[in-house]
Amino acid sequence: MNRYAQQRLGFIALGAVTLVVVIPILLVIGNIIAQGLGAISWEFLFGMPRAGMRAGGILPAIVGTILLTLGVALFAIPFGVGGAIYLSEYARDTTFTRAIRLAIINLAGIPSIVYGLFGLGLFVLFFGLGVSILAGSLTLAIMTLPVIISASEEALRAVPTEFRTVNASLGGTRWQGIRKIILPQALPGIITGVILGLLRAAGETAPILFTVAAFYLPRLPQSVFDQTMALPYHLYVISTQVPGMPLQIQYGTALVLMTLTLSLNLTATLLRRHFRKRRQW
């Protein structure tokens, strides 16, 4: 077999593998849209659930998920990006920092239900925050941190060292170099990491199970100490816990959750493109 034929075969094999990956995703998205679109109405999006969630809307779950995601962003972005800046720009390569890095990698592999139990123990009970939006956001934030730290650190390290040297040679302090050169250059990568982390948090059920999620609460939360419904948990409830649930409502809820996360994803892509255009090396 000559090299040209080998190359063709390689292309075909890789193309087939790609198709195998892409087709199920498209099928899932198509199926959810096809079965869920009929449920979408003004009342479904902006109404309270009625009749044991078998009718009415899912507004409390939508608002709950948005609030939780915002809460995660509030806690996880400053700590995650701050930690990444420390690890990449300040920390020396010692046994201690290597242990920190190892811990971060391991944190990313912990099952989400474990985070849920941890959040119950620490935030709900020990700190006395109760089952609340605050406790749920903090639990999800801790789960999101490793993703944000790893991605941000990688983005910071990808900025050529020479920029740091030039900054120093012009009388810049380390922090001035970070603020004026390194961080702006790393921003596209950091944004990607942050959004990936937020997406995961928005779609999680297990960590909010014991820390914030309400089974059935047909009103909007009044403060961060309230419980709230949330889309992933609501979807779990109406799919398994409520007999006689119309299939269309289940698919409609899935469609709303999917749209929410996809639009977050789209925002990330647009932001990244915007900042990359300004990058000049």
Next chain:
Amino acid sequence: MPEPKIRIENLSYAYAGVQALQNITLDIAPQRITVFFGPAGGGKTTLLRLINRLNDLTDGTAMTGRILLDGKDIYAPATNVAQLRRRVGMVFALPLPLPGTIRENVTYGPRLAGVRDARRLAPIVERSLRQAALWDEVRDRLDAPANALSGGQQQRLCIARSLALEPEVLLLDEPTSGLDPLSTGKVEAALQELKKTYTIIIIPHSVQQAARIADDAAFFLQSKLIEARPGREIFTTPRDKRTEDYVTGRFG
């Protein structure tokens, strides 16, 4: 001879367990061009980076001896390192414009030092670019991206960027290694002007360049300083056999 601008005393330096400089003692005269030359790996760049403490950024180093700037030990604990680097500027072998415009590149150092007023920055930009022999080529496009310049222009921009801080000493590490002869000529001509006010230490990219521009020259070989004398003497009548072999091209 006037007071040396820089005095290097019994300096030894090692990093990652490798001895990079052995017992160097050398005076650098003010307002002259001093050339560090010799084969690669001789310790020239290491010594240059020690003079404005850029090696602080490296872990695992060991240094003994002293470097004095105007008689003051730059490694004394009370030294303000940012301040020192404003007094001792550095230009690297590969020109690396910072992200942003030509003007932003030149004003980066002054802005970090606290000069933010555009009316004070404008004359700094013009003076620095004139000194680096770049003004006439970029005066109409100061707000164009710096990386749109040619390699030779970028290197002169990097020189201007250092000059914007009005350093007393300018260190240049093979500043013309990637440049064509025309750009090299411009940089060398600019250095001849600059030495009237600044103390210049340069690592040239060839013996020919060293001989062209050196007022004083120091020959480094295998982490030792072999010979340091006025340039016209060292290149015509070297005292050490090893210097002679290198200058005449018998090894390298």
